[in-house]
Amino acid sequence: QVTLRESGPALVKPTQTLTLTCTFSGFSLNTSGACVSWIRQPPGKALEWLARIDWEDDKYYSTSLKTRLTISKDTSKNQVVLIMTNMDPVDTATYYCARGQYHFDDWGQGTLVTVST
Amino acid sequence: QSVLTQPPSVSGAPGQRVTISCTGSNSNIGAAYVVNWYQQLAGTAPKLLIYGDTNRPSGVPDRFSGSKSGTSASLVITGLQAEDEADYYCQSYDSRLSGEVFGTGTKVTVL
Numbered sequence: 001q002v003t004l005r006e007s008g009p010a011l012v013k014p015t016q017t018l019t020l021t022c023t024f025s026g027f028s029l030n031t032s033g034a035c036v037s038w039i040r041q042p043p044g045k046a047l048e049w050l051a052r053i054d055w056e057d058d059k060y061y062s063t064s065l066k067t068r069l070t071i072s073k074d075t076s077k078n079q080v081v082l083i084m085t086n087m088d089p090v091d092t093a094t095y096y097c098a099r100g101q102y103h104f105d106d107w108g109q110g111t112l113v114t115v116s117t
Numbered sequence: 118q119s120v121l122t123q124p125p126s127v128s129g130a131p132g133q134r135v136t137i138s139c140t141g142s143n144s145n146i147g148a149a150y151v152v153n154w155y156q157q158l159a160g161t162a163p164k165l166l167i168y169g170d171t172n173r174p175s176g177v178p179d180r181f182s183g184s185k186s187g188t189s190a191s192l193v194i195t196g197l198q199a200e201d202e203a204d205y206y207c208q209s210y211d212s213r214l215s216g217e218v219f220g221t222g223t224k225v226t227v228l
Contacts, residue, residue, distance in 0.1 A: 037217070046119050047155075047163065047206055049217035063214050096162055103153040103208070105174070107162040 002026035004036075004097050004108035011114050012087050018113060022080040022097030026106075029055055029075050035101045036080040038071065040093040041110075048093075053080055054101070089115045120145060121207050121220035128226040129197045137192040137223045139207035145218060147188035150210040154183055154192045157204040166205070167192060194225070202227045 008020035020038070027034055037052040051071040052060045061069050070083040080097060094112045098104035122140045129135040139152060146152055152170050155163035165174050167183035170190065180196045190209075194201055207220035 039219075046222045047208075047219040048119075049208075049219065052217070060216060062216050100165075102151060102210070103165060103168040104155070104163070105165055105168075107164070110162050 002099060002106040004099060004106060006095060006097050006108045006111040008095070008111055008113065010112060011116065013117055014088055014115060016087050018082075018084040018087050018091070020082045020084075020095055020097075020111065020113075022082070022108060024078050024080070024097070024099065024108075027099060029053075029073050029078070029080070031055055033101055035099070036073070037098050037100070037104065038080075038082045039096045039098055039104070040091075041096070042090075042093040045093075050084075050095075051082060087115045091115050119221045120211055120214070120218045121209060123205075123207060123220040123223040125221070126224045126226065128228055129194075130228045131197055131199060133197050134193065134195045135197055135225060137194075137205055137207075137225070139190040139192070139220050141188050141190075141209060141211075143188060144213040145188075145209045145211040146185065146190055148212055150212075152183065152185050152190040153208045154181075155206045155208065156201075157206065159203070163206065197225075197227055199227050201225060 004024045035054045038050040053071045068085045094110040096110045097108045099106045154167035156166045157163040170185045211218045
């Protein structure tokens, strides 16, 4: 059974850096074809893909957010970390991690991050 | 921001058929990249509903079906049920943006 769980701060201040961790089980990021993505959803709005890391440690980023994002993995801990710099109130959203290469088979429950003073 | 356009809402009575469109362009759906569909019930994470244009994961009822033609894709729900009331999103890959893209989302209401 595949599970994913996001963790990180619920509240960050503008200009701060956000660090989110996705802890997963039921698969390995060492396995060929394995990928984990980060996706976010502002309240009442659509989903937005942010970044993906694959089993070969290749990394892909949203063009519009590329300069602010860093994705990494720790296969020994079964974790994927997303760092987003220079947070702004418009970045307030539920952040999800999801497993899959061409489609997202499994999702975490999401973590709501609010950007406010 | 979304490059895939969906109608904001569709509705139908129980038992009816509803269709949700997903309109893209030649850099995503029209370039033959697969389309996937997700169902998001209120307050929950999205769930994969259709992958690879037409395939249903195990456990997804066969009243959900997907199709694709040209630069558009469609999700059809036949025999609409109360538990189908949710938001639905299409998703594909865009070569111009070099990344995954989601649709604008469609709220399905069961009358």
